[in-house]
Amino acid sequence: MSNPSEQIVPDSEHKGIVGLLPVAARPFALLARFDRPIGWWLLFWPCAWGVALAGGAIERWDLLLWLLVGAIAMRGAGCVYNDIVDRDLDRQVERTRSRPLASGVTSLKAAWAWLGILCLIGLLVWLQINGTAKLVALGSLALVAAYPFMKRITWWPQAWLGLVFSWGALVGWLAIIPQFHWAMLLLYLGSIFLVIGYDTIYALQDKEDDALVGIRSSALRLGDNVRSGVLLFYLVALGSWAAAFWMLRPQWLGLVALVPVGLHLFWQVATLKSGDGDDALAKFRSNRFAGLLMFLACLVLGQAG
DSSP states (O other), X not given: OOOGGGXXXXXXXXXXXXXXXXXXXXXXHHHTTTTXXXXXXXXXXXXXXXXXXXXXXXXXXXXXXXXXXXXXXXHHHHHHHHHHHHHHHHTTSTTTTTSHHHHTSSOHHHHHHHHHHHHHHXXXXXXXXXXXHHHHHHTHHHHXXXXXXXXXXXXXXHHHHHHHHTHHHHHHHHHHSOSOOHHHHHHHHHHHHXXXXXXXXXXXXXXXXXXXXXXXXXXXXXXXXXXXXXXXXXXXXXXXXXXXXXXXXXXXXXXXXXXXXXXXHHHHHHHOOTTOHHHHHHHHHTHHHHHHHHHHHXXXXXXXX
């Protein structure tokens, strides 16, 4: 039997820097999901959208780098916290039972210590933003703390994840323009529905195990209507972003910037194989590219405004 410290979950991208780490350090990298960069990309992109749409992407390129560091650290912290809360459930799901806490490779005490270190890195990034953005950023902590419990009480934990993973859109905007604007809120709303869509796709991998152990998800709730459900979520996301763009620049030409990301999202839905876990994972990971396309759209509009 292989050493548990070398076991990885099926959706892990373990090759690369994590594979170069000493064996003793690997469980901590896996706890923070450093082996799966898609998570911190998805957390970072809304931050970058907010900065770009507010017109600060070029002048405050340093802020984008800080937010990227913060996304890596806080996504890692969120994953460690999630694994602490879900360690018993994770043992019952095929895809997650080899995680360091669930498999017993890492102790609970060590996991809490690692969580503290990651939060300290997040604190350093928090100190780089203005007071308004600081206060709003703190508002996300309650959402993050509650997220692991949502799958036990609602069929829509993906909606709660949307609130959490999209929060950076508010922080990014306010770090450039420290005042609320409807365009900022519409950007946030669109991001929430994007997250619901792509995390529903992600949840397709665990439908059978989730049903057995009593974990709820939008993929289970939608049943055979997953594709139409995801399409609806993506349409609301695009509509919200279009409204945000129109508020900042009421010209049809400005909406053209959303065409590439819109085409990508429609491609996801049109080619999704709901019964194929590998395809679902590939479509989920493709949102790294969707995030980049949306960033470019925000950059174009933000610099033209």
